[in-house]
Amino acid sequence: AEVITEGLASIAEEIEQGKFQFNPELEDIHMNIEARLLEKVGEVGGKLHTARSRNDQVALDLRLFTKEAISSTLAKLREFQQALISLAEANKGVIMPGYTHLQPAQPVLLAHHLLAYFEMLQRDINRFSDCLKRTDVMPLGSGAIAGVAYNIDRDFLARELGFGQISQNSIDAVSDRDFVVEYEAVASLCMMH
Incomplete structure (x- = not known):
């Protein structure tokens, strides 16, 4: 496992540095990485699929990517909310026209207007948080479709992968x-807000 892990880390470094040579004749990213792994570590690289398949690997990768996207989005929305609060506090007495149907309707405080966006963003935060709950499911051990023949500790893998x-x-x-x-x-x- 250590040899495979080191080989994969080396391949990741090649990809990050733009040195990895993708072969379009190979089926997909997986085949490209597997071929390179075999070049780097030899026959032991063929054990990469032990207790897993591309199907659960792709499902895992997509979930990890989406979890990161959600977490990043949540952090940015919270930063935006703090900026709105700061701007509202700095403009407590400023009056502006409030609009309805694109027409000036009533005078409102700029702070009140800004904090309306805070509320909209809070609903977005709640929705993204709910989405994260459904994304936060570790699929490894599912194999291609019907599980794997090895007794793997899926709870351990879930903890290790967050x-x-x-x-x-x-x-x-x-x-x-x-x-x-x-x-x-x-x-x-969220973009509508």
């Missing part, structure tokens, strides 16, 4: 993309 729970159904785990669509839907709503 997941709050493990998937309950292997078929669903490797085919679920709901969380990606949900993230995009929540992001679309």
Whole structure:
């Protein structure tokens, strides 16, 4: 396992430095990495798939990526809320026209107007947080579709990878993309604010 881990770390470094040579004749990113791993570490690189398949690896990668996107978005929304609070506090007495149907309607405080956006963003934060709960499911151990023949400690893997729970159904785990669509839907709503 250590030899494979070191080989994969070396390949990751090649990719980050732009030195990795992708071969378009190979099927996909997985085949490119596997071929390079075999070049680097030899036959032991063929053990990469022990207790896993591309299906659960892709499901895992997509969940890790989406979890990071959600966490980053949440942090930025909270920063934005703090900026709105600071701006509202600095402009407590400023009056501006309040609009309805694109027409000036009533005078309102600028701070009140700014804090309306704070409330909208809070709803967005709540939606992203809910989406994170459904994204935070570790699929490893699902194999291609029907699990794996090895007795792996899925709870341990989930903890090590920072997941709050493990998937309950292997078929669903490797085919679920709901969380990606949900993230995009929540992001679309957020952009309206």
